[in-house]
Amino acid sequence: MKLFSLRGFGVSYRDRAGMHPALQAIDLDIEAGRHLALLGESGSGKSTLAAALAGLLPSNAVSTGRLTRPGFASQPRPGRDIGMVFQDPGGSLDPLIRVGDQIAEARRACRGGSRADALALAQDWLGRMALPDPHAALRKYPHQFSGGQKQRIALAAALVSEPSMLIADEPTSALDSITQHAIVELLRTLTAGSGLTLIFVTHDIALASQLADDVAVLYQGRLVEAGPAERLFRAPSHPYLKALLATRQELKSLEPKGLDLENQGLGRPRSHRFAEIDPRDFSVKVPAVGEGAGHG
Numbered sequence: 001m002k003l004f005s006l007r008g009f010g011v012s013y014r015d016r017a018g019m020h021p022a023l024q025a026i027d028l029d030i031e032a033g034r035h036l037a038l039l040g041e042s043g044s045g046k047s048t049l050a051a052a053l054a055g056l057l058p059s060n061a062v063s064t065g066r067l068t069r070p071g072f073a074s075q076p077r078p079g080r081d082i083g084m085v086f087q088d089p090g091g092s093l094d095p096l097i098r099v100g101d102q103i104a105e106a107r108r109a110c111r112g113g114s115r116a117d118a119l120a121l122a123q124d125w126l127g128r129m130a131l132p133d134p135h136a137a138l139r140k141y142p143h144q145f146s147g148g149q150k151q152r153i154a155l156a157a158a159l160v161s162e163p164s165m166l167i168a169d170e171p172t173s174a175l176d177s178i179t180q181h182a183i184v185e186l187l188r189t190l191t192a193g194s195g196l197t198l199i200f201v202t203h204d205i206a207l208a209s210q211l212a213d214d215v216a217v218l219y220q221g222r223l224v225e226a227g228p229a230e231r232l233f234r235a236p237s238h239p240y241l242k243a244l245l246a247t248r249q250e251l252k253s254l255e256p257k258g259l260d261l262e263n264q265g266l267g268r269p270r271s272h273r274f275a276e277i278d279p280r281d282f283s284v285k286v287p288a289v290g291e292g293a294g295h296g
């Protein structure tokens with residue numbers, strides 16, 4: 001089943017100087033239950049496309065062409081039908097509200113129920129997100145957690161209302177690479193077989209390969225490549241994707257051998273979908289900022 005269908009879709013942003021196209025002539029279908037990575041460099045239009053799908057374009061955005069949502073009975077409601085997580089956990093979390101209350105209120109706003117039940121669910125979700133001591137976490141504030149932990153909390157708040165779809169806009173790009181891969185791996189295992197449709201925005205091809213069924217590549221506001229991840233990574237046709245993959249090869253050849261972080265128990269991803277695109281090729285960095293090193 002198609003959740004979204006875009007034909008000749010475009011978005012421009014209006015300012016005093018005029019209209020600035022951010023997306024042009026996008027033809028794309030998004031299937032329910034699939035994991036789509038939106039890949040592209042900074043400014044290529046990824047967040048604009050994610051916002052358009054969520055129905056959250058800012059007021060100075062003007063869209064053209066067609067965007068239909070055949071998979072939704074009515075206009076999907078952000079929060080209830082579509083969960084969102086952003087790069088900055090501040091975009092998803094309120095610094096002044098206890099973590100438990102935030103997640104519980106997200107649940108109640110969408111699904112009702114008692115506060116006690118919602119808090120129990122909040123604790124449950126924090127546990128699924130592998131947050132240490134989920135019970136104690138309920139009473140803490142966001143600043144008492146590390147960046148990686150905050151993103152786990154933001155994910156719990158987005159998923160607690162059981163949306164049919166999650167849009168994650170570079171949810172890990174502010175984190176160190178080991179934490180990034182740990183969170184993406186968590187997202188992959190949590191969503192595997194759940195039927196949840198995932199749109200994962202990233203400029204990181206290694207992260208994309210870790211969880212995507214399908215990949216859509218944006219370049220300067222245009223969709224230059226889209227299809228099953230396996231095929232695209234094996235046989236890229238657009239020069240931009242080819243260049244990205246070539247960079248990966250160069251990094252690989254520069255990399256010192258024998259840095260086996262996995263055996264040092266540093267939370268490296270356990271499995272990867274594509275042997276040829278191994279996230280580990282990118283992620284050998286000094287693991288100074290570890291997950292679990294909270295600030296509080």
Ligand SMILES: Nc1ncnc2c1ncn2[C@@H]1O[C@H](COP(=O)(O)OP(=O)(O)OP(=O)(O)O)[C@@H](O)[C@H]1O
Nearest residue numbers: 013022040041042043044045046047048049058203
């Ligand atoms: N609210 C806005 N008002 C005006 N222009 C915008 C707005 N949001 C984005 N743009 C412009 O639209 C273009 C696409 O931006 P967008 O944020 O969608 O790209 P992106 O691929 O998500 O980039 P990044 O990886 O840096 O997040 C850019 O030129 C950007 O400056």
Ligand code: NI
Nearest residue numbers: 046047048169
């Ligand atoms: Ni963006």
